[in-house]
Amino acid sequence: MTYNRCGNSGILLPAVSLGLWHNFGGMEDFQKMKEIVLRAFDLGITHFDLANNYGPPPGSAESNFKNILQSELGAHRDELIISSKAGYLMWDGPYGEWGSRKYMLASLDQSLKRMGLDYVDIFYSHRPDPHTPLEETMGALHSAVQQGKALYVGISNYDAEMTEQALDILEDLGTPCLIHQPRYNMFDRWVEEDLLSVLEKRGVGCIPFSPLAQGLLTDRYLNGIPEDSRIASESISLEKDHLDAETLVKIKALNQHAEQRGETLAQMALGWILSRKQVTSVVIGASSVKQLEINVATIHNPKFTSDELAAIDNILLS
Numbered sequence: 001m002t003y004n005r006c007g008n009s010g011i012l013l014p015a016v017s018l019g020l021w022h023n024f025g026g027m028e029d030f031q032k033m034k035e036i037v038l039r040a041f042d043l044g045i046t047h048f049d050l051a052n053n054y055g056p057p058p059g060s061a062e063s064n065f066k067n068i069l070q071s072e073l074g075a076h077r078d079e080l081i082i083s084s085k086a087g088y089l090m091w092d093g094p095y096g097e098w099g100s101r102k103y104m105l106a107s108l109d110q111s112l113k114r115m116g117l118d119y120v121d122i123f124y125s126h127r128p129d130p131h132t133p134l135e136e137t138m139g140a141l142h143s144a145v146q147q148g149k150a151l152y153v154g155i156s157n158y159d160a161e162m163t164e165q166a167l168d169i170l171e172d173l174g175t176p177c178l179i180h181q182p183r184y185n186m187f188d189r190w191v192e193e194d195l196l197s198v199l200e201k202r203g204v205g206c207i208p209f210s211p212l213a214q215g216l217l218t219d220r221y222l223n224g225i226p227e228d229s230r231i232a233s234e235s236i237s238l239e240k241d242h243l244d245a246e247t248l249v250k251i252k253a254l255n256q257h258a259e260q261r262g263e264t265l266a267q268m269a270l271g272w273i274l275s276r277k278q279v280t281s282v283v284i285g286a287s288s289v290k291q292l293e294i295n296v297a298t299i300h301n302p303k304f305t306s307d308e309l310a311a312i313d314n315i316l317l318s
């Protein structure tokens, strides 16, 4: 594994981190998810990314992770960076989502209980709340650190302008923001406009999520929709409409380009993101040990020449 420094902090993160959003919930095979997590650790993945709502049902990924920690991985707690987040709907009534102090801190307590942990390494505001003062949400992150329930804080899904504001508030409070978690992949490049330069300027790390566009940027859908795929599972996050004819043409052209480089499309898509100097780590999902191994092997693949990057841009912008 390669480890990259997270912004200006003392923390190194693995170039590839594992997220437990899909495939780790209460409906999944526990033995299989345990194998994926343990193989990840053996491959040098020290960072596992969770959130209060990962499942389904919400919370079940954290509960399953607790079982994996208690049965195997717990002895290695000091070798792990475990993150959780609060922002999306978790419980009934007006205090069960968004960014109030009430919700954020109650949610963190619940996450710690579900995972059987005294603290998380990173606690995130999962999404900006348009109705709560940013000072309140950032103040809750700061309190989590002061209470010893989180070592570092992060933000996710904040645009560049709100990110700057959040970083200022956190800096004033004395709890600098460690990391930003935005969506970023070949099909969704919004961060390139200004977020990446803000993060670089401010010394904050960046860990893109859904780097494979939930599986579209792999060989998964080259010849139809496999029965065991995310699209076939009728997940609301990735629907059949996302795989329209135009997208499939691009996927096939990218796949050909990856073959010319002697790698899989998944590896090319991950390497492409990791070639950005502002990116600390990519947080991938995996539904099998094999996918995980393919993705981690990306770190050994050749760098991109400027001609190759231009050829990829041509495909994406065509």
Ligand SMILES: NC(=O)c1ccc[n+]([C@@H]2O[C@H](COP(=O)([O-])OP(=O)(O)OC[C@H]3O[C@@H](n4cnc5c(N)ncnc54)[C@H](OP(=O)(O)O)[C@@H]3O)[C@@H](O)[C@H]2O)c1
Residues within 6 Å of the ligand: 018, 019, 020, 021, 022, 023, 049, 050, 126, 156, 157, 181, 208, 209, 210, 211, 212, 213, 214, 215, 216, 218, 219, 220, 228, 229, 230, 231, 266, 283, 284, 285, 286, 287, 288, 290, 291, 292, 294, 295
């Ligand atoms: N902060 C946020 O708002 C937010 C939002 C979303 C995600 N996240 C984080 O990001 C993590 C990753 O998100 P994601 O699951 O959407 O990431 P992703 O890496 O873009 O997609 C993962 C899916 O791609 C397919 N796949 C992965 N490797 C493959 C390979 N080598 N060959 C073929 N197919 C492959 C699998 O799909 P199949 O299941 O079909 O096999 C896998 O479940 C989450 O677990 C979470 O931690 C954060």
